[in-house]
Amino acid sequence: MNLAIRDVRHNAGRFLLTAVGLGLLLMIVMGMGGIYNGIESDAVLLVEEMDADLWIVQRDTRGPFAELSRLPANVEDRALVVPGVLEARRFVTHTIQRERHGRPLRISIVGLAWPTDRGAWLPLISGRPLGQGHYEMVADRTLGLAVGEAIRLGKDVYTVVGVTRDMIGSGGDGLAFLTVADALAVQFDSVGEATRLERAARRGRAEGMDIGLTQPGLLERAELPASALPAIGSPMVSAVMVRLKPGADIETVRGNMAGWADVTVYTGEEERQLLLQGPVDRARRQIGLFRVLLVAISAIIMSLILYTMTLDKIHDIALLKLMGAKGGMIFGLVLQEAFLLGGVAYVLAYFIGLQLFPFFPRRVIITDGMLVWLAFAVFAICVVGSSLGIWKAMRVEPNEVLS
Amino acid sequence: MTGVPSSASPASSFAPAIETVGVTKVYGSGNTEVVALREATMKIERGEVVALLGPSGSGKSTLLSAVGLINPPTRGEIRIDGQVVMRGPRALVDVRRFRRERLGYIFQKSNLIPFLTALENVLVALAISGQEGRSAKRRAMDLLGSLGIAARAHNLPSALSGGQQQRVAIARALANRPSLLLADEPTAALDSTLGRQVMELFREVGHEHRAGVLVVTHDQRALDVFDRTLMLEDGVLAEGGVGQSVG
Numbered sequence: 001m002n003l004a005i006r007d008v009r010h011n012a013g014r015f016l017l018t019a020v021g022l023g024l025l026l027m028i029v030m031g032m033g034g035i036y037n038g039i040e041s042d043a044v045l046l047v048e049e050m051d052a053d054l055w056i057v058q059r060d061t062r063g064p065f066a067e068l069s070r071l072p073a074n075v076e077d078r079a080l081v082v083p084g085v086l087e088a089r090r091f092v093t094h095t096i097q098r099e100r101h102g103r104p105l106r107i108s109i110v111g112l113a114w115p116t117d118r119g120a121w122l123p124l125i126s127g128r129p130l131g132q133g134h135y136e137m138v139a140d141r142t143l144g145l146a147v148g149e150a151i152r153l154g155k156d157v158y159t160v161v162g163v164t165r166d167m168i169g170s171g172g173d174g175l176a177f178l179t180v181a182d183a184l185a186v187q188f189d190s191v192g193e194a195t196r197l198e199r200a201a202r203r204g205r206a207e208g209m210d211i212g213l214t215q216p217g218l219l220e221r222a223e224l225p226a227s228a229l230p231a232i233g234s235p236m237v238s239a240v241m242v243r244l245k246p247g248a249d250i251e252t253v254r255g256n257m258a259g260w261a262d263v264t265v266y267t268g269e270e271e272r273q274l275l276l277q278g279p280v281d282r283a284r285r286q287i288g289l290f291r292v293l294l295v296a297i298s299a300i301i302m303s304l305i306l307y308t309m310t311l312d313k314i315h316d317i318a319l320l321k322l323m324g325a326k327g328g329m330i331f332g333l334v335l336q337e338a339f340l341l342g343g344v345a346y347v348l349a350y351f352i353g354l355q356l357f358p359f360f361p362r363r364v365i366i367t368d369g370m371l372v373w374l375a376f377a378v379f380a381i382c383v384v385g386s387s388l389g390i391w392k393a394m395r396v397e398p399n400e401v402l403s
Numbered sequence: 404m405t406g407v408p409s410s411a412s413p414a415s416s417f418a419p420a421i422e423t424v425g426v427t428k429v430y431g432s433g434n435t436e437v438v439a440l441r442e443a444t445m446k447i448e449r450g451e452v453v454a455l456l457g458p459s460g461s462g463k464s465t466l467l468s469a470v471g472l473i474n475p476p477t478r479g480e481i482r483i484d485g486q487v488v489m490r491g492p493r494a495l496v497d498v499r500r501f502r503r504e505r506l507g508y509i510f511q512k513s514n515l516i517p518f519l520t521a522l523e524n525v526l527v528a529l530a531i532s533g534q535e536g537r538s539a540k541r542r543a544m545d546l547l548g549s550l551g552i553a554a555r556a557h558n559l560p561s562a563l564s565g566g567q568q569q570r571v572a573i574a575r576a577l578a579n580r581p582s583l584l585l586a587d588e589p590t591a592a593l594d595s596t597l598g599r600q601v602m603e604l605f606r607e608v609g610h611e612h613r614a615g616v617l618v619v620t621h622d623q624r625a626l627d628v629f630d631r632t633l634m635l636e637d638g639v640l641a642e643g644g645v646g647q648s649v650g
C-alpha cells in the first residue's frame with residue numbers, strides 16, 4: 001500500500017498549489033540558466049557563423065566586436081597575396097539606433113563582402129539573400145521588419161529582402177546585413193551641409209598650395225565625394241576575415257602577417273574568447289551569480305516545504321511507529337512524497353517555461369544538459385530537504401500519539 | 404522465565420498475556436520528581452478482560468504505556484506471553500517487533516490515519532506485520548464486518564461518526580491477532596450506549612480471540628462487562644474496586 005500517493009490524493013489541492021509554486025520557482029531557475037546560455041551564445045554567434053580562420057584588425061585593438069577597429073580596406077588585397085590564404089573578406093560592423101513607429105530601434109549592422117558574400121549562409125525564415133550590390137538588406141526577425149519593407153538609413157532607402165532568425169549581436173540587438181559599401185555609407189553618413197563645408201575646406205587647402213594653382217583640375221576633384229578621392233584614402237573597414245586553404249598552417253600565415261605594422265591578427269577561437277571575456281563578461285557573471293543564488297534559495301524553500309509537509313504528518317508517523325512500522329515505511333512515505341512534489345514541479349517548470357520563454361526580449365536557450373543538471377539538482381534537493389523531515393520523523397517517539 | 408527465546412515466539416497459551424513485577428515509573432528528577440507508579444505487580448491471563456480504574460493523575464496511562472512498551476518503566480519487569488520483555492528501562496527484545504506482532508492499542512481519540520479509508524487503516528496495520536494482498540484484504544473486511552461497519556469501509560475517517568471511527572480503530576488493533584489489547588479511555592468520546600457497545604465488543608474480542616484485554620475507563624456503568632477490575636490510586640495498584648464483578 002503506497003501511503004505517499006494516498007496522502008497526496010487526500011491533500012490534492014494543497015499539493016498541487018505547492019507544486020505550481022515550486023514549479024514557477026524552478027522555471028525561473030531554468031530561465032536564468034537559459035538567459036545565461038542566450039547571452040553567451042548571442043555574443044559569439046556572429047564570430048561562429050562567419051567561421052573565419054583569422055581576423056585581421058587594427059593594430060593593438062581587440063576588435064572588431066569588443067572594441068572599435070579601423071583598417072584600410074586594402075588590407076583585404078594584402079591578405080590575399082599571403083601564401084596559404086584562400087579568401088579574404090572585409091567586414092564592417094557597427095550599431096545604430098533609429099526611431100521607428102515612435103519606438104527606438106537598435107540595429108547591429110554587418111557589412112557583407114559583396115559580391116563574394118551575399119549572405120547565403122544566413123538562417124533565413126523568409127525571403128532571400130542579398131541580390132544586388134546596393135539598397136538591400138537582410139534583417140533579423142527580432143527587428144520586426146518584414147520582407148518588402150523599406151527603411152531609410154542615412155540618405156538611402158533599403159529594402160528588406162530576407163528575414164533571419166536568431167541572428168543577434170553581442171549587445172542583444174538584432175543584426176541587419178548590408179553590403180560593405182552600404183554599411184559604410186550608413187556609418188559615415190553626414191548631412192549635406194557638413195559635406196559642403198568639408199569640400200569647401202578641401203578646396204581652400206588646395207588653393208593655398210602650389211599644386212592647387214598649377215593643376216586647376218585638382219580643384220575640380222576636390223569637389224567629388226570623399227570615396228572618389230584617392231588622396232583621402234580607401235574606406236575604413238572594421239576587420240578583414242581570412243579563410244585558409246586546406247592544409248595551410250595557421251601559425252605560418254599569421255607569422256607572415258605579423259610583419260605588418262598596422263594590424264593585429266587573431267584566430268577565430270581567440271576572437272571568440274575576446275568576446276566572452278569582454279563585452280558580455282559582466283552580464284554573464286552577474287547572471288551566473290544570480291542563478292547560483294536562485295538555486296540556493298529554491299533549495300531552502302523546497303527543503304522547508306518538505307519539512308513542514310513531514311511535520312504535518314508527524315502524528316500519523318508516530319502512530320505508524322507505535323503500530324511497529326519499520327523505518328523503511330516511514331522513510332518511504334516522506335521521500336516518495338518529496339519526489340512526487342519535486343517531479344510534478346519540475347514537469348510544470350518545463351512546460352510553463354516552454355510557453356513563456358519565447359516571449360522574453362532576449363534569447364532563452366534551454367539545453368538538454370541544463371535540463372539534466374536541473375533534474376539532478378531537484379533530486380538532490382528532495383533528498384536533502386526530506387532528510388530533515390525524516391530525521392524528525394525518525395526521532396518522534398511513539399508515545400507522542402498519546403499526547 | 405528461563406529457556407524462553409528472546410524474540411517474539413509463538414505465544415504460549417498457558418502463560419499470562421501480561422505480567423508486571425514491581426513496575427515503578429519515576430518522571431523527572433530532583434525537585435520535579437514524580438513517582439507515577441509504585442511497585443505495580445499484576446497479571447492478566449489470556450481471554451481475561453480487565454478494567455483499570457482510578458482518579459485522574461493516578462498513573463493509569465503510565466501503566467498502560469509501560470505495558471504497551473511505549474514508555475519504559477524506571478524499575479521492574481514486564482513479561483508478555485511469559486517472556487521477559489523489559490527489565491527496568493532496558494528492552495530485552497525487539498520492542499518494535501513485539502508491538503507489531505503481539506500488541507493492539509486503542510486510544511481515547513480514534514487516532515486513525517486521516518488520508519486512509521477505514522479499510523486502508525486496517526490494511527496498514529496488516530501491512531506493517533507483513534500481511535498484504537488479497538488475504539489481508541479479506542481479513543480486514545471480515546474485521547470491519549464483525550464490527551458492523553463493512554458498509555463504510557471505503558469512507559475516510561472524516562466521513563465517519565465518532566463511534567464508527569472507534570470501531571475502525573478497534574478493527575485495526577485486532578488486525579494482527581494481538582495477545583494483548585490495550586485501550587486508554589476508548590469510550591470517552593462516545594455516548595453511553597455506544598460506549599457500552601464498545602466495551603461489550605472488548606469482552607467478546609477477549610473471550611473469542613483469547614486475548615488479554617486491559618481497558619482504562621471512567622465509565623462506572625459499563626463495569627459489569629469486565630471480568631475483573633484493577634484500581635490505581637496515587638501510583639499504587641490494588642486488585643478490585645468499585646463496581647467489581649467477578650467473571
Ligand SMILES: Nc1ncnc2c1ncn2[C@@H]1O[C@H](COP(=O)(O)OP(=O)(O)OP(=O)(O)O)[C@@H](O)[C@H]1O
Pocket residue numbers: 430431437438439457458459460461462463464465466
Ligand atoms: N511525561 C511526564 N512527565 C512528568 N510527569 C508526568 C508525565 N506523564 C505523567 N506524569 C505524571 O504522572 C502522574 C500519572 O500520570 P498519568 O497520565 O499516568 O495519569 P492518569 O491516571 O492517566 O490520569 P488521567 O485519568 O487524567 O488520564 C501524574 O501526576 C502526571 O502528572
Ligand SMILES: [Mg+2]
Pocket residue numbers: 463464465587
Ligand atoms: Mg490518562
